[in-house]
Amino acid sequence: MKNEVLRDVQRVVLTLDVNGEARELLVPVHKTLLEVLREDMQLTGTKHGCELGECGTCTVLVDGRPILSCLALPVQLRGRAITTVEGLAGGSNLHPLQAAFAELGAAQCGYCTPGMLLAAKSLLDDHARPSREEIKEALAGNLCRCTGYAKIIEAVELAAGRMT
Amino acid sequence: MKVVGKPLPRVDAATKVTGRAVYADDMLPARTLHCKILRSPHPHARILSIDTSAARRVPGVLAVITGADLPIKFGILPVTQDERALEHEKARYVGDPIAAVAATEEEIAAAACDAIAVEYEVLEPVMSIEAALDPPKDERIQEYGGPNNVHKLVALEFGDVDGGFARAEHVREDVFFYQGNTHLPMEQHSAVATYVDGRVTLWSSTQVVHYVHRALSKVLELPMHRIRVIGAAHGGGFGGKTDPFAHEIIVAKLAILTGRPVKCTLTREEVFYAHRGRHPVLMWVRTGVTSDGRITAMHFRSALDGGAYGSYGVASTFYTGALQTVTYDIPAYRFEGCRVFTNKPPCGPKRGHGTPQPRFALELHLEKIARDLDLDPVEMKRRNFVKPDTRTVNWLRVTSCGLDECAEKVLAASRFGERKRTPGHGMGFAISTYLSGAGTAIYWNDMPHSEVQIKVDRGGVTAYCGAMEIGQGSDSVLATIVAEELGLQPSDVRLVTADTDTTPIDLGSYSSRVTFMAGNAALEAARKMRALLVEAVEASGRKYEEVAFEDAAVLGEERFGTLTTAGSYTPPKIAGPYKGSGVGPSPAYSFSACVVDLDADPRTGLVNVNKVWIAHDVGRAINPLSVEGQVEGSVYMGLGEALMEEQVFRKGLHKWPSMLEYKSPTFLDMPEVETFIVETNDPEGPYGAKEAGQGPLLPVPPAVCAAVFDALGVWIDEIPVTPEKVVEALRRKGKGEPPRYGPPRFPSIPYPPAIKVEPPPRDAAPAPR
Numbered sequence: 005m006k007n008e009v010l011r012d013v014q015r016v017v018l019t020l021d022v023n024g025e026a027r028e029l030l031v032p033v034h035k036t037l038l039e040v041l042r043e044d045m046q047l048t049g050t051k052h053g054c055e056l057g058e059c060g061t062c063t064v065l066v067d068g069r070p071i072l073s074c075l076a077l078p079v080q081l082r083g084r085a086i087t088t089v090e091g092l093a094g095g096s097n098l099h100p101l102q103a104a105f106a107e108l109g110a111a112q113c114g115y116c117t118p119g120m121l122l123a124a125k126s127l128l129d130d131h132a133r134p135s136r137e138e139i140k141e142a143l144a145g146n147l148c149r150c151t152g153y154a155k156i157i158e159a160v161e162l163a164a165g166r167m168t
Numbered sequence: 169m170k171v172v173g174k175p176l177p178r179v180d181a182a183t184k185v186t187g188r189a190v191y192a193d194d195m196l197p198a199r200t201l202h203c204k205i206l207r208s209p210h211p212h213a214r215i216l217s218i219d220t221s222a223a224r225r226v227p228g229v230l231a232v233i234t235g236a237d238l239p240i241k242f243g244i245l246p247v248t249q250d251e252r253a254l255e256h257e258k259a260r261y262v263g264d265p266i267a268a269v270a271a272t273e274e275e276i277a278a279a280a281c282d283a284i285a286v287e288y289e290v291l292e293p294v295m296s297i298e299a300a301l302d303p304p305k306d307e308r309i310q311e312y313g314g315p316n317n318v319h320k321l322v323a324l325e326f327g328d329v330d331g332g333f334a335r336a337e338h339v340r341e342d343v344f345f346y347q348g349n350t351h352l353p354m355e356q357h358s359a360v361a362t363y364v365d366g367r368v369t370l371w372s373s374t375q376v377v378h379y380v381h382r383a384l385s386k387v388l389e390l391p392m393h394r395i396r397v398i399g400a401a402h403g404g405g406f407g408g409k410t411d412p413f414a415h416e417i418i419v420a421k422l423a424i425l426t427g428r429p430v431k432c433t434l435t436r437e438e439v440f441y442a443h444r445g446r447h448p449v450l451m452w453v454r455t456g457v458t459s460d461g462r463i464t465a466m467h468f469r470s471a472l473d474g475g476a477y478g479s480y481g482v483a484s485t486f487y488t489g490a491l492q493t494v495t496y497d498i499p500a501y502r503f504e505g506c507r508v509f510t511n512k513p514p515c516g517p518k519r520g521h522g523t524p525q526p527r528f529a530l531e532l533h534l535e536k537i538a539r540d541l542d543l544d545p546v547e548m549k550r551r552n553f554v555k556p557d558t559r560t561v562n563w564l565r566v567t568s569c570g571l572d573e574c575a576e577k578v579l580a581a582s583r584f585g586e587r588k589r590t591p592g593h594g595m596g597f598a599i600s601t602y603l604s605g606a607g608t609a610i611y612w613n614d615m616p617h618s619e620v621q622i623k624v625d626r627g628g629v630t631a632y633c634g635a636m637e638i639g640q641g642s643d644s645v646l647a648t649i650v651a652e653e654l655g656l657q658p659s660d661v662r663l664v665t666a667d668t669d670t671t672p673i674d675l676g677s678y679s680s681r682v683t684f685m686a687g688n689a690a691l692e693a694a695r696k697m698r699a700l701l702v703e704a705v706e707a708s709g710r711k712y713e714e715v716a717f718e719d720a721a722v723l724g725e726e727r728f729g730t731l732t733t734a735g736s737y738t739p740p741k742i743a744g745p746y747k748g749s750g751v752g753p754s755p756a757y758s759f760s761a762c763v764v765d766l767d768a769d770p771r772t773g774l775v776n777v778n779k780v781w782i783a784h785d786v787g788r789a790i791n792p793l794s795v796e797g798q799v800e801g802s803v804y805m806g807l808g809e810a811l812m813e814e815q816v817f818r819k820g821l822h823k824w825p826s827m828l829e830y831k832s833p834t835f836l837d838m839p840e841v842e843t844f845i846v847e848t849n850d851p852e853g854p855y856g857a858k859e860a861g862q863g864p865l866l867p868v869p870p871a872v873c874a875a876v877f878d879a880l881g882v883w884i885d886e887i888p889v890t891p892e893k894v895v896e897a898l899r900r901k902g903k904g905e906p907p908r909y910g911p912p913r914f915p916s917i918p919y920p921p922a923i924k925v926e927p928p929p930r931d932a933a934p935a936p937r
Binding site: 009042043046048049050051052053054055056058059061088089090092093098102103105106107108109111112113114115116117118121139140141143144145146147148149150151152153154155156157 | 177178180181182183184185186187188189190191193194196226227228273275276279351352353354355356401402403404406435436638639640641793794796797800801802803804805826827828832834835836838841
């Protein structure tokens, strides 16, 4: 080990399935999924706002369900399908949610957008045509300081309409 | 118009929805070192010694620095150069930076910070406006200013104030308090620096690359040409990233010392300490009116809790007295302002900078006056509205003004006048104004505030500008204006922005200046480019509109060689003839009006906002979709301030430096917002455009409080309106006391004698454009 501070750190070899690609990694067991995605896999589309599970910014999908990647440990996620914003578009074609967010101005600074998109995808996968209240409920754990949420709700509705 | 006025997607939309935008913390150049900052655990303490020897011995640590390595002071305003990147003499708030480490891993840097031994002599902290006005128990927080912990005192008087009060048929005084709150950008501040070939390059999440550039040059003692500052993709500012920050200077210094890239990303807790947010402000206002509610004179006093350093505070202080006159015709006006130092993170500019607090006070004060006189508050306010093309008593030049139309829109849509009066349900109305860019620069100079260069060649068109996209749509405004002039789509225009090496100056994203100032510079550059292309095409015997842009570019390059044009914008010199007149003037003012509909539960004190109607005079919407987004975001932030957000302290400590405990509105808290864009076609704005991003916040807090009064018959004269305050006001009402929750009194403040300023002649023509 390279130094005293990290001398006792336990590392583990594991394979993660991220966006349909299997990646073998050697990571400290205490490193969060957020850190591993951003630092070990260069998937910096996943952002962080608090690293304490308070803001929803780091949301990714595990087997289709939204989780806070800042509170998840990769060692628990072996064999699970992880989806990040990088896996949302089909090649160069935007996912309908991405297209709707772009068209309606639902991304301003864009920092909360990846987490917002993934939380919305999970919702639409379960409820093809959610009500406005269902959208608010599903996204209530994701904070946005720019938009006042209105355009995000409209974008989710637009995408839902186009996907059904 | 082909693209101006169309609800087109933002030019950066695809980058952002795919997660490809590169924010500062997304960067990790090869061999990057990680920086952690040791911060003071004491709100007020002398630093007796700092021992970094143990930290330096931690394997993986490459550099440890303290204030002795960065002793030169800096600050955003030339008059308050009172900050050090690292303080080695005295800590002035919990979170004040003391030492910094660069190490190969973030955990190692943190462990090394823990190994730094600092010996403090703890001093009595000063934690309130009242305490700051009293003699300090131990010593003053700052060496300048005074008396006691007063930072700045100002007093100005315009016109015959005593005569105005003597003429009044009714005079009323009120006291209000607006609690401080913070920007809470989703992205934590972050900066990465490199040092290569004797030059520093810094990527940062900043709103103003130019001001960071100046501060780095000063503190690092490097000439500007050896420093390059680049604005990374930006995850939200709202004013909170407008100062140069310690971590930006620290990573540059550590990069110089180690020869390796150095990155520092603040934790969320540290973001609360970086702050520069809304000043807590105590206000006293006295107004004289005629029996039909016409204002005859106003006297306004403010006391700002500034925190430990100057920041923008001198400007903030003037702003608490500047814009009252821009919405209401006040023939005689006295303003006394005071900012104090306290042992808290420094306050600075947040969306509306220094003006939401007095707007809150003013709107509620006028509501109360109307009720004293048995007048309809809306009608009384409208009677006093400023008209287009006037000079205010404090010499502010008002040109386009859609105030009346804004009021009309929200009143009609909300059916405000026909509302049913039911206990527990209320509606409130308020109006406001904001700048379209500050009319004077932070540091005095005669140079343009914004410059744009355009290059056209066979590969297309590129526009260069120092303006910083912070989410508000700055890039899209530039691209749209250039595209409109050249007959293209915004997505056809390549942009290079916010890079001090490659882009001409722009003073950045603050004071709602980009659309007006960078927009005008872009318009000038684009029109010059169009003229070149038109000349070249016509020389070939054709018309510009008939040839493809690529062909026009080839003809132009053949005729003129390299095709470049430039445009710049300098605001008109319209400040009044008095000291302090630099704060308040703007080339144009936006106006807004708002109605809030809410339910307030007398048992629990809970307030539930049902709907907000907001109208904003934006001059001309360059992109109505982006304008709506800015207006909705402003209403959201205004509701957060009105109902829950507060940056408060207990025993010298920030009470809740986390996103969980610092409450901000979620999806479930946001009501429906109906937005009306009012277009008054400003004579000096690009295509008539004015600001959109700050003004609509301002009328929201007073409209909420007016609606609470409408619902429950109690005044909450203090922001935020928490359930506890509502219940307490109702309890007082029930006991026959004044039905009010708010500050009982305004402190005695040693304001200097007011500087008497002759107002501009009434009915004089507005200043030349």
